[in-house]
Structure formats: structure tokens, C-alpha cells
Amino acid sequence: MEEIKDKSETAVFVAVSPGIQSDRQVNEYLDELVFLATTAGVTGEKRFIQHLDHANSRTFVGPGKLEEIKQYVQENEITYIIFDDELSPSQMRNIEKEVGCQVVDRTGLILDIFAQRAQTAYAKTQVELAQYQYLLPRLTGMWTHLERQRGGKGGLNMRGPGESQLEIDRRIVLDKIKKLKLQLGKIDRQMISQRSNRGALKRVALVGYTNVGKSTLMNQLAKSDVFAENKLFATLDTTVRKVVIDNTPFLLSDTVGFIRKLPTQLIESFKSTLDEVREADLLLHVVDISHPGFEDQINVVNKTLLEIGAGNKPCLMIFNKIDAYTFEEYDEFSLEERTSRNFTLEEFKNSWMSKENSPSIFISARDRINLDELRATLLRMLT
Ligand SMILES: Nc1nc2c(ncn2[C@@H]2O[C@H](COP(=O)(O)OP(=O)(O)O)[C@@H](O)[C@H]2O)c(=O)[nH]1
Numbered sequence: 464m465e466e467i468k469d470k471s472e473t474a475v476f477v478a479v480s481p482g483i484q485s486d487r488q489v490n491e492y493l494d495e496l497v498f499l500a501t502t503a504g505v506t507g508e509k510r511f512i513q514h515l516d517h518a519n520s521r522t523f524v525g526p527g528k529l530e531e532i533k534q535y536v537q538e539n540e541i542t543y544i545i546f547d548d549e550l551s552p553s554q555m556r557n558i559e560k561e562v563g564c565q566v567v568d569r570t571g572l573i574l575d576i577f578a579q580r581a582q583t584a585y586a587k588t589q590v591e592l593a594q595y596q597y598l599l600p601r602l603t604g605m606w607t608h609l610e611r612q613r614g615g616k617g618g619l620n621m622r623g624p625g626e627s628q629l630e631i632d633r634r635i636v637l638d639k640i641k642k643l644k645l646q647l648g649k650i651d652r653q654m655i656s657q658r659s660n661r662g663a664l665k666r667v668a669l670v671g672y673t674n675v676g677k678s679t680l681m682n683q684l685a686k687s688d689v690f691a692e693n694k695l696f697a698t699l700d701t702t703v704r705k706v707v708i709d710n711t712p713f714l715l716s717d718t719v720g721f722i723r724k725l726p727t728q729l730i731e732s733f734k735s736t737l738d739e740v741r742e743a744d745l746l747l748h749v750v751d752i753s754h755p756g757f758e759d760q761i762n763v764v765n766k767t768l769l770e771i772g773a774g775n776k777p778c779l780m781i782f783n784k785i786d787a788y789t790f791e792e793y794d795e796f797s798l799e800e801r802t803s804r805n806f807t808l809e810e811f812k813n814s815w816m817s818k819e820n821s822p823s824i825f826i827s828a829r830d831r832i833n834l835d836e837l838r839a840t841l842l843r844m845l846t
């Protein structure tokens with residue numbers, strides 16, 4: 464039976480950050496974690512930040528901080544403690560035992576959102592594989608879940624003589640992983656042959672951080688109607704459309720966005736979704752320039768592209784949402800240095816273009832600003 468999500472589920476958020484990181488930076492990371500939780504259907508505001516150069520190996524945060532969290536959680540009847548990092552299985556167990564509250568780590572949260580968002584059988588299979596791979600080392604203490612699943616099919620009779628519950632569960636999960644991999648292999652082969660049937664058209668892939676406007680831009684360029692929403696990971700499945708600019712046709716694909724600390728299980732299971740990116744002739748790297756952490760996001764995307772073997776492709780940087788760009792007025796009398804946060808859009812453009820050699824363009828996909836210039840640039844880069 465599916466669990467029914469209680470609407471009043473609440474969470475607190477926890478980050479450990481190295482001493483050199485500013486509170487502002489950590490809070491930006493936590494903003495994203497809160498946004499992820501909201502996307503998953505959990506609300507909450509309270510944050511706990513601890514500056515440590517190394518996380519506590521037993522409970523991730525130190526004992527004092529954990530006590531503080533425990534008190535808050537109990538007084539406010541909080542459902543989940545959500546951590547901005549992947550925890551080790553034993554850290555998770557220790558915290559759960561000491562605080563008496565469900566612990567969710569960043570990877571688990573992202574996997575949960577992916578599971579909710581997967582539409583096609585293909586995406587569902589990919590997510591399920593990632594979930595089981597995440598589950599495998601965390602089975603101790605989680606077996607009640609599998610116990611329930613097994614209940615319908617043979618129940619406890621499956622227990623062999625002398626085998627521990629954990630061994631049986633490990634076997635069930637390993638078996639699941641094997642089956643899912645076989646299933647994915649089959650779909651992969653279909654996808655490969657589909658792709659090879661597309662002919663000699665040039666292939667262009669939209670890439671970028673999640674929620675930057677990739678799907679919105681796809682809809683503008685291809686007059687398609689891909690789901691776009693102010694949520695993280697609105698799109699999981701790949702959409703490919705034929706686009707024609709001045710009699711030059713090419714294929715444009717829109718796919719899943721990247722995020723910092725993307726679980727490795729997901730990268731692996733989304734291998735063929737990401738093939739679309741790996742096999743593209745040109746990447747359009749879309750950036751949300753209205754996001755305070757957009758420069759960080761650019762680095763995350765570039766790093767992920769390198770990891771999946773698409774780091775050396777021709778790439779057009781598309782700075783989107785210029786309609787919503789804001790900057791902080793620089794206070795001449797302040798002791799702080801003037802940074803890119805104080806740049807006007809014009810200043811940012813100039814500094815970007817003087818230090819980077821990949822071509823770039825500044826647009827608003829939503830308000831259709833500079834889209835003709837984008838089309839012209841695309842055409843130049845494709846022919
Ligand atoms: N202000 C502004 N919002 C935009 C623009 N382009 C997209 N958005 C919004 O950003 C959110 C995410 O868009 P989406 O296309 O789903 O992003 P994706 O996750 O990268 O595919 C949606 O709420 C869009 O309406 C833009 O040019 N300006």
C-alpha cells in the first residue's frame with residue numbers, strides 16, 4: 464500500500480560547512496535545500512548551521528549541536544531532519560536513534576523528488592535503479608519497509624534456515640538491481656537505434672542547472688509544449704524536437720537539469736538520458752542570471768559535463784532571465800571589496816566576455832528578449 468503523505472509534514476534543515484565558507488554562502492545552499500524539500504512536499508524554515516572542517520564521523524554534527532536540534536525537534540513536533548549532504552548509513556542510524564526523528568539526507572531527498580517526477584516507464588526504471596543502489600548499504604534498520612513489501616508475496620516463508628533478515632533483504636535488493644539493469648539495457652538499445660534513425664541532422668542539447676529556464680527556451684525555439692514550472696526537476700524525460708532556422712533544420716533536446724551534489728547513483732542510472740548530451744554537436748548552457756548563486760551553478764554544470772564526458776563540446780553560454788537580473792548597489796564607504804554581486808548587467812557582460820572565450824548571449828526566454836539574436840548565433844555555430 465502506498466503511504467499517504469500527511470500535508471502537515473515539517474522539517475528542519477542542517478548544514479555543516481568549513482570555517483572559510485561565509486554564512487551567506489551556506490544560507491544560499493540551504494535556500495536550495497528548502498526549495499528541494501518544498502518540491503518534495505515538506506515545509507519548514509528552521510536551519511542549523513555548524514562550522515566544522517570535518518563532519519563528525521558518528522553523528523555528522525557535533526554532540527552539542529545535535530542536542531540543540533533534538534530539543535527543537537521535540538518541542539516543535541518536527542517530522543524530518545534534512546541534511547545538506549549525503550550521510551553515511553551509520554551516521555543516519557545514530558542520529559535517528561539519538562533524536563528520535565526521521566533523518567533524510569540530500570541524496571535521499573533528490574531521489575524522492577525524482578521518483579515523484581518520473582513520468583515514463585523509462586524514467587521510472589532509471590529512478591528505481593538509483594533508489595535501490597542508494598538503499599543497499601543502508602538496509603540495516605530499514606528492513607521493515609521491505610518486510611511490508613514482501614508480506615504479499617510469500618511472507619516470512621522466504622526466510623531460509625540460519626539466514627539473517629539482513630542477508631535476505633540484501634539478496635532481494637541485489638536481485639532487483641540486476642533485473643532493473645537488464646530492463647534498462649533493453650530500453651537503451653531501443654533508444655540507440657531510435658537515435659541512429661534520426662539521420663544526419665545536427666544535434667543541439669540544452670544543458671544547465673535545474674530551474675534555469677531550459678524547458679521554457681525549448682518551448683520558444685521549438686514551439687513545443689514541454690512542462691515548465693518553478694520547481695526543481697520539473698523535467699526528467701528527454702524531449703527532442705526538430706527546429707528550423709532559415710531553412711536549416713536541426714534537432715534540439717531538452718532534458719534533466721543538474722544540481723550541486725547530484726547523487727552519483729542518479730548520474731549512473733541516467734546514463735542514456737545523458738547520452739543525448741554526450742552525443743550532441745553543440746551544447747546550449749542555459750544560466751539563470753537572476754539567481755544569486757548563478758556563478759556557482761555554472762561551475763557545477765561544467766563539472767558535471769566533465770564527469771559525463773561532455774566537457775569538450777562546443778558550447779554557447781545562454782544567460783537567461785535578464786528581465787529579473789538584480790545587483791547590489793556598491794557602498795563606496797564599505798570595507799568590503801566590490802564583487803560581481805555589485806555589477807550591473809552591462810558590467811557583468813563586459814567582464815564575462817573579456818575573460819571567457821566561449822560565445823555567450825543574454826536573453827529572457829519568458830519575455831522573448833534577444834531570441835532573434837540567439838537564433839542567428841545558433842545558425843552561425845551550426846553551419
Ligand atoms: N523571470 C523569468 N523567468 C523565467 C524565464 N525563463 C523561465 N522562467 C521561469 O523559470 C522557471 C523554470 O523554468 P523551466 O523552463 O521549467 O526551467 P528548467 O528546469 O531549466 O527546464 C519557470 O517558473 C519559468 O517560468 C525568464 O526569462 N525570466
Ligand SMILES: [Mg+2]
Binds near residue numbers: 678697698
Ligand atoms: Mg525543464
